[in-house]
Amino acid sequence: MTGTDSRARGVAPIPAGTLHVRTVYGGVEARPEPGVTIRFGRGQRPGVDVCVGEDDLWVSRRHGELFYRRRRWWLRNTGRQLLRLPRGRLMHATTEPVPLAVGYTPVFVRGSGFREHLVELYVTGHDDERVPRRRAVTLPPRRWPLDDDERLLLVVLGQRYLLYEEVPRPLSYRQAAEQLAYLRPGGDWRERRIEHRIEAVRRRLHAGGFPYPLTHDKSAGGPSGDLLHNLLRGLVESTTLVPPDLELLEDGP
Template sequence: MTVTAHRPASKVQILPRELGSLAAGLPPAEPGTLFVMGPKGGMRVAPDAGFELVFGRCEPDVHVCVGGADGHVSRLHGRIARENSRWMLYNSGRLAIRLRGAPLLLGGHRTELPPTYTALFIVAPKQEHLLEVRIAAGPGSGYGRYEDPTVDPGLYGLDERQRLVLTCLGQRYLRQEPWPQPLTWDQVADELRALRPREGWNARRAARLVGKLREELNPAVGGGLMEEDVPKPLGNTINHNLVTALLLSATLTVEDLALLDGPPR
């Protein structure tokens, strides 16, 4: 049976996909308002709407579709409901849901969503499917009032060169390719030389820049970015861990792929 929203338009609204990533900010909203965005669009729900948002693979039966072409994702994979002034996430599907800084949310379990931006990943065998969630902050939340300028949810500041190299390194993740891995340093160098031929990029320079950043961020992400943190053989593990941390904190977003599409901005 198709899920419908029997609520006033002011309480529950559809968000067009053209709104873009929730990591970029929110329109003015009452504190506690829930925003959820999938690949095809999303929804906005007021805190007093009394509305339970359902997401999953079956587009006609959910409010926000995610993993629509992946049969491993459950038709009704999860729901988000307001309980005691908190937004709670329920995993109703078989696949785990991954959140930054938290254990995997297994099927049948629930967790409280924080009053900020949260990237949820449904962990399928061949691809992880992103569902963006953001709750408008209110007084006393530590994130400011909803009228205040939007605070960047990314935890880690990147300069222009770091963002360019990391976007290139992690582009397979940003494009949501199956089983993504970081590019090799030679591949990164080739792309950067083609994109910015006057800047003298090579594999060693790109690796040195990222290595320095991993060292700086390692304490903040709780480890996993240095060779001594990871059992051998290393492979791409430390760069994989770095890219994953930047994605989960919304430091890197899909919009960064524009850096690879043309001349320097």
């Protein structure tokens, strides 16, 4: 079969709001009609419509369901293990149903050991044509502007992130100040100055639409270390900081 679209084949176009559910075991398509419910889990028909984790006893036989209500598709966890959504959002069986946005949503079912089972969800939009773009130029990730001192400072603080450790954490400002004093002797690398410099970067990137929270309401409290983690995580994921930047740590006197 060629890659022609549905109009070229004479097939009726897929209506907006249609839900596509797929796992490694197959998938289903559901039209946006009130009362429609799609169930996924380890079980088999008629209990579930889409199988996931068929050999993993940590996956419930009915682990989740999708239903159409108020002109939207909603996701509910009906299993014993958590569901993980984009941006690290977790769903428990007691969590209220979550509405799906138009487009692609990956959902991960927690399994045994380190296993996670993927359920791919896709809701078509009004202008959704899904035209193949195999020859189109690849879009680069959005990289964030940093000056030389900011890059060096962030590489020192985030060197564990650039080593792609499983659960990386930033160096402390004291540790960073000690290493920077060795790498760039004569510079003003006091802990307080480092903290102010990082705060300036956070505020600038936050104003530019950074994908993770970089500021918090001081009246509500909250650890600033989490904001630094968000900053380093976003810079590494966007390839603004990359492993070759670790060579900056070898430029000692």
